[in-house]
Amino acid sequence: MQLPLIGKIERPMPWLVGLLALGIVGSTAVTIVALQRPKDATDITSLTVPVTQEDLTVRISASGTVVAKRSVNLSPKTTGRLAELFVEQGDTVSAGEIVARMESDDIEAQMMQARAAVAQAQANLERLRNGTRSEAIAQAEAAVRQAQAQVAEAQSRLNLANERVERNQYLAEEGAVSSDRLDEVLNEARSARAGVAQAEARVTEARGRLQELRNGSRPEEIAEAEARVAEARGRLQAVEVQQEDTLIRAPFSGVITQRYADPGSFVTPTTSASATESASSTSVVALAEGLEVLARVPEVDISQIRPGQPVEVIADAYPDEAFQGTVRLVAPAAVRERDVTSFEVRVQLNEGQDKLLSGMNVDLNFLGDRLQNALVVPTVAIVTKEGKTGVLVPDSENQAVFKPVTVGPSIGDQIQVLEGLDEGDRVFLELPEDQKLQDILSDEIQ
Structure with missing residues (x-):
């Protein structure tokens, strides 16, 4: 069995091999160049x-509140009822001006009595200082003569009584009168002698009075009268002080910021002049003078704050305005709240008093050193x-x-x-x- 012929491998053409080799080499070169080229740096301009x-100019920022420079709750010095109130909230008052008056009927009665006592003591002193008038001396001389006449009359009665005693004693020895009659005559003689003694005493008294009038008032009498005048005036002054205490006056010029009582209200003295809620319950009105800013500066910044330093004040109510101020006071003691230590700084307002109101919240920029x-x-x-x-x-x-x-x-x-x-x-x-x-x-x- 013959295996099928799949194919014959022929030798490639030379030009094709060259092209393939050139492509491989070129690709390798491009890769090497690409690897060796540095990476583009990131553009960080926008970052x-x-x-x-x-x-x-160094600026130290802080927050604060607009407060009154001075504020006080006015109350009477003594407990009583409010008779009159002469001011309303928002009124401007001057130092010493009367803002209210307490009831004072009993004090007015004491005042009249004290003035009458002074007038009486003064009149007595003037009488002693002016001396005795001639009419008084004439009256005293007449009194002396009258007393002397009474002595002569009493002496006549005594002489007559003595004669009767002698005669009745003789008759009693002869038994012509009874012993009772003799006792009666003896009693009449004793009474006559007493009458003479009394008349002579009146003469002595009248002569002494006449001599005093002729000599004038003694220095000790005038001194005693002067002391009585001073005593009466002292009592009058004490009542006048009580009368003055019924008037409630403004201790300084300012604005009435609150009204707490009406006429007829029962008010009592406050134990403190501070504007606290407890004080307002017994006060009549609240008085404030001027405006300033109370700021709290952190401990880390307080070394850069000093009196006289310029400050920009920006209120929440006027965010587009910067009111100028000056550091008036840096508190010598720190305030610690919630583990944060700060210092109170008071800023005098150089402008904005017509716009800013007490209690407004503000932001502050303390202008510090100039950095070049x-x-x-x-x-x-x-x-x-x-x-x-x-x-x-x-x-x-x-x-x-x-x-x-x-x-x-x-x-x-x-x-x-x-x-x-x-x-x-x-x-x-x-x-x-x-x-x-x-x-x-x-x-x-x-």
Whole structure:
């Protein structure tokens, strides 16, 4: 059995072999060139920004509230009923102006009595100082003469009584009169002697009075009268103080911000002048003077705040306006709330008092030092790796790598770079698609 003939292999043509060889060689060369050509660098223009050099003013931002420079709740010094209220909410008052009056009927009665006592004491003093009038001396002389006449009359009665005693004693010895009659005569004589003594005493008294009038008032009498006048005036002044205490006056010029009581209300003194809710329950009105801003600055920024420093104030109610102010006071003690330490800073408003109202919320920009030729980058470009601050910069293949830098203060949305970058260097704001921030920051710093 003969195997079927499948085919004969013939020798290929020489030109075909050459073409095939040339194709293989050419393909290999193209492949080698393609492998040796460098990879195109990623375009990072849209992912990075350049480091720029600018003249900047340091701004420290904080929040605050518009408050009154001075605020006080006014209340009476004594407990009582409010008789009159002379102001309304929003009224402007001057220092010392009466804003309300308490009931004072009992004090007015005491005032009248005290004034009458002063007038009486003063009249007595003037009488002693002016001396005795001639009419009074004449009356005293007449009193002396009258007393002397009474002495003479009493002496006559005594003489007559003595004569009767002698006669009746003789008759009694002869038995012509009874012992009872003799006792009666003796009693009449004793009574007459007493009458003489009394009359002589009246003469002495009248003469002394006459001598006092002729000599005038004694110094000690005038001094005593002066003391009585001073005492009466002191009582009057005490009542006047009570009367003044019924008047509620404004301690300083300002605006009535609240009205707490109406006439007829029973009000009591407050233990504090602070504008607290507890104080308002017994107060009459609230008074405020001027406006300023009370801000709280974080501890890390307080070293850059000083009195006299200019401030921009932006209120939520006027977001498109910046009111100018000046730092008036930096509190010497810190305030700690929820583990956050800050310092109170009071800012004087140089403008905007006609628009801003007490209680408004505001944002503040404290204008600090002027930085010349400062290198700055966007704040969002700053990253942290292993506790070190830095930025992401492109390497030779435009891949983001971490570079440590030293930064200064933040100014708005920019931050100053003190060391680590030069002007014109580029920093990443966005990463290439083939890189992740977590991977870059997890690599060890070389």
